[in-house]
Amino acid sequence: MDIAHQLDKLGVDAIESGFPISSKGDLESVRSIASAGLSTDVCGLARVLRKDIDACIDAGVDMIHTFVSTSDVQRIHTIKKSREEVLEMAGDAVSYIKDHGMKCMFSAMDATRTDMDYLLDIYRSVEDNGCDIINVPDTVGVMSPSRMYNLITQIDQEINIPIDVHCHNDFGLAVANSLMAFEAGASQIQVTVNGLGERAGNADLAETVMSLQSIYGAMTNIHTQHIIETSRMVERYTGIKISPTMPIVGENAFAHESGIHTHGVLEKSDTFEPGIMTPEMVGHTRRIVLGKHAGRHAIKKSLESAGLSPTDEQLTEIITRIKSIADKGKRITDADLNAVALAVMGKPAGEELIRLKELSVMTGNIITPTAVVKAVMDNEEMIISNTGVGPVDAALKAVEEMIGEHARVKIHDFRIEAISGGSDALAEVIIGVEDENGRIVTARSASADIVIASVDALITAINTMLRK
Template identity: 55%
Template sequence: MTLFDTTLRDGEQTPGVSFTVDQKVEIARQLAATGIGTIEAGFPASSAEEREAVQAVARAVDSARICGLARMRRDDVDACTACGVGMIHVFVPTSDIQREYTIKKSRQEVLDATAEVVAYAREQVPHVLFSAMDATRTDRDYLAEVCRAAVDAGATTVNIPDTVGVMTPTAMKELIAWAVKEVKAPIDVHCHNDFGLAVANTLAAVEAGAAQVQVTVNGMGERAGNADLAQTAMALEAIYGIETGVVSNRLLETSRLVSRYAGISIPPGQPVVGENAFSHESGIHAHGIIEHPDTFEPGIMTPEMVGHRRRLKLGKHAGRHAVRQMLADVHMQPDDAALDQILAKMKAIASRGRRITDADLYAIAEEVMGMAGVTPAVGLRDIAVFTGTHSMPTASVSLIVDGAEKVGCSTGNGPVDAAMKAILRCLDEPVHLKEFAVESISGGTDAIGHVTITVEDRAGHIFDASASSDDIVIASVDAMINAINLLQRVQGAKTGE
């Protein structure tokens, strides 16, 4: 089974997304390292900038086949060839509605163009992918005719795209089974997610004999997007037992890289790569996971397999076993009575709609257990922030880190961003800011803001903390420092320091 990734082409057609040349090259290298066999780098004929990007990708990546997109035009094919790609993806609308309203050609004109341009493309490169655009709404007899014309002209693979995402798995399976019999070439599918069925339709196509499937990182693409790379790959590998060549433990880092460059955050509930994909809050679930992970996880897909980590979450559904385990991780051992009080206080806060952070748990436990607060490793000595209408926001912070003064300065997209970056520059160990959330807990221009910060250390461990202030910059700084101190506290407990 071959995976064809079109993040750099269809994925970039996500409204508001535009990758730079350097970003496209880095994403392509990451996809190749993740084991993707074919990477569609873009549509060279669309602009000079796109030609530059496709050419750069083709030059930078040699461990995967690089593909360029072309309409049924010789000059489009020439643009792909000039970029040095190893595959040309030629497409033409075949449904009556698209053919009549987009390219305004007759069925015979489409057949003639297909035969001519596919043959021309095959003279230039060893691999030609032909797409009958909007195939799932194309008359079946005509679809067979145009696909056969493409194969006769030299197409090495035929794509049956569900361009507007209208198929169901049952219908997709029947269509691909028919195509496998009718078309004497490997069948590829490209499924859109308009009804949330892209991955299901892709898997149904595989069941029917499709030899290649098209995917995008994080399911990006036109409208509701395409079949998601991580979901498709892991379903094929873990459920169907089909080898895809994907290096599964790189799926999470690939997802995060593309998320960062696209400026689109990964939903917490996103399967496989979302923050909650292997997180557990419910007491029954957390208890089961502590005893044996397979109780409330698939088992055939573990967090480690996809580069993820399992995490117990705090909230009003949290149970005794999860809280006891999290406290034990920092050498806190409450007795049963104290644990009951800790749980009661936590759930009272959560029931008011407030998120419970890791730092909240430890502070509550210290109070209930009568423990002296842990001396923080990092403390704020001073902060200065400068911003203006025509100046770059700049922050300077002075921190006491393990008894020594550290000073950090940075610019940012705003005063909060500048302050966060300045703090991180004072640390010896790298810390990644994963999540920043702010909410108002009082009204008026002097409203109290509550900031919650989530950070991740180099080993992938995640910690969160919060702070409140009528100055949002100060609240943000305090929350970040609380999170860093929590991170160092847990790390120290695990190393016995």
Template identity: 45%
Template sequence: MQYYVSPFNKEAKLKFPKKITIYDTTLRDGEQTPDVCLNPEEKLEIAKKLDELKIHQIEAGFPIVSNQEREAVKSIANEGLNAQIISLARTKREDIDRALDCDVDGVITFMATSDLHLEHKLHLSREQALNVCMNSIEYAKDHGLFVAFSAEDATRTDLDYLKRIYKKAEDFGADRVHIADTVGSISPQGMDFLVKELKKNLNIDIAMHCHNDFGMALSNSISGLLAGGSAVSTTINGIGERAGNTSLEELIMALRIIYGIDLGFKIKHIQELSKTVEKYTKLPVHNNKPIVGRNIFRHESGIHVDAVIEEPLTYEPFLPEMVGQKRQLVLGKHSGCRAVKAKLDQCGVEVTKDELCKIVEEVKKNREEGTYIDDEVFNHIVKTVRGPFDI
């Protein structure tokens, strides 16, 4: 058995769409994280690893930003990856031309639609914004591109206007529309309502692009799928502006293990992919980050360790090897005899019961005095208690 989750999950009788598309925007929205700048070689390596994972679409970048960005997107598009390669474009012909120069399969063209953005950022009326959007969609489709139209700040946009602009996008040939929850301001219940309302008017795919300002990006993405959406935007390690985006690894594993939706991803590559992005972005993954965090499969508490030694799934919902992680038993203040005995067995060292108890006592004492119990410290404790030994 590789995982064991609550049997009550199945009782909810949830219905997901038959086909779900995951498009990863680590190389575009993820790179918009303050202080992050990836060079073309780094972007290409991340794209290759996403392809190994079997991701459906890679949003490779925003070509109009710079010549180096154009070079990066073009190299990814011409690498022969299985994933569909798409790029971001403003609702401007020059942006779409730049995307075409990069040989991408498609574009995400976007326009802010909330009155807040229209008034204070774009200085456009609703009608002006609508006309600009349609011209760019039509131009991109005339050049044979897959086209997704993203309404920026969609979740704070007037519903009737949002319905109108999405329907217009469909009429002009858009293949998919994106709900951009630009500042993470919608709730899962709100997303459920919004997607269901849009489904009444639309006959094309609906995607969720969620930000994590209130820690609900993953929940909002799943809620959107259950309401009838069919695509989700993600980033590796959940990076992105402010609090980041929906985490790729969290979404994949939640769908697969909690909801029983296997999208065919090669999840053994998840940890390697996470480490690669951590390395190039220089954004450290928090120790308690779900799925890929350092502590996810590390155990110190004596009660937990005793059970994990006998059956790992007592304190792990799935086995670490599934995502390329490893289990680690950590010695410290909360360690008991069984954990210390397991460590001694690894070292090939035999001790008496009294020596074992003394070693446990010294482990606790050292940790409470501020010393981390690494191999060197542990070996010193054991040698102090029972004398020199060879490992």
């Protein structure tokens, strides 16, 4: 339900909310979404079978998407029907849906491997039976962009109702094929958040929308500033992590490390970014990454943002030390840069807003993981407890609650690595925290106790951010 409301906020035109006939749970889920009062159309999926269609009607959806295999390989080996039987079933299903006064989309499953003359016969038949939209699925992701363009061009010449496409990403071409379909006359594209889907997934929403709007100049109803929050919500609920290098929504999509790149971006962002798409357009933030390729200009800017103004000689020494750390394969955090700079400049570390005194956790198979944190917060001792899905989650939530009104921060990213072997392995935790202005600060900690390392890293990141 959270994802459905988020998609509605994002401005999607339709949500294919589930396959009601597949289970009682799916039926109830689709019914809940359909009755949630969303602005978007809620669609249910159905085979060309009356029991499937009845389940969608029972769920109260706005539109029914009915489908049947049309390629010889699927028709013969899965549904075991003749071409004539499939043609009749498709027409009957569409008529049945329209007789109930509902909007109908029809898919010829595996359309891109279906004989062209037969495919057009199917689409003409469903159009004659009142279908509102035809869908052309590249079910096993075998199309090339040029072939997709030619296919949709041919269909568009024969069919008078809107064309929708559904592309799979088996060869990494789902978005490219979708865009070629749009160029050829398709007016709708089926997409998924983070490109999730069967096997290698489907056309990604963010990549498709931003390509349409920024490259083609096409208008969509998507409120693009909500793309990142939508992507992260789906990542959190599915547990499927977004690759750092994923276009648009990945952590590195607007991150720059190379000295040449960072110098250019800091002077004028579109020197090394598309320009027609900015991080702000999708709710992202630009980051300067400090590593062995970082340039003098970037490190100086980062230090200035932390209120530090080293001399040229001190800056040279800071850069040397930072690159020495990076050459050992370590990621440079903001707290690392701060610590190195303060040491080189001979400055005190500064007052910490929060200082950990004690941490205890309780966990087990019959106990809800609970953490109790005692810390000095702004010279006042506080004790906070919280629960979570595990001891680390509980401890981090307790610290976030403790920081309370002093700063509105949230955990942006969390990663852990074992840096020694054995059951007593030393664990290194790197945490990034983000404030309400989208500014991100990172810090690290290492300990044989993963909970202690996590809390230490979080507190260090918070203190570093507040000092900045």
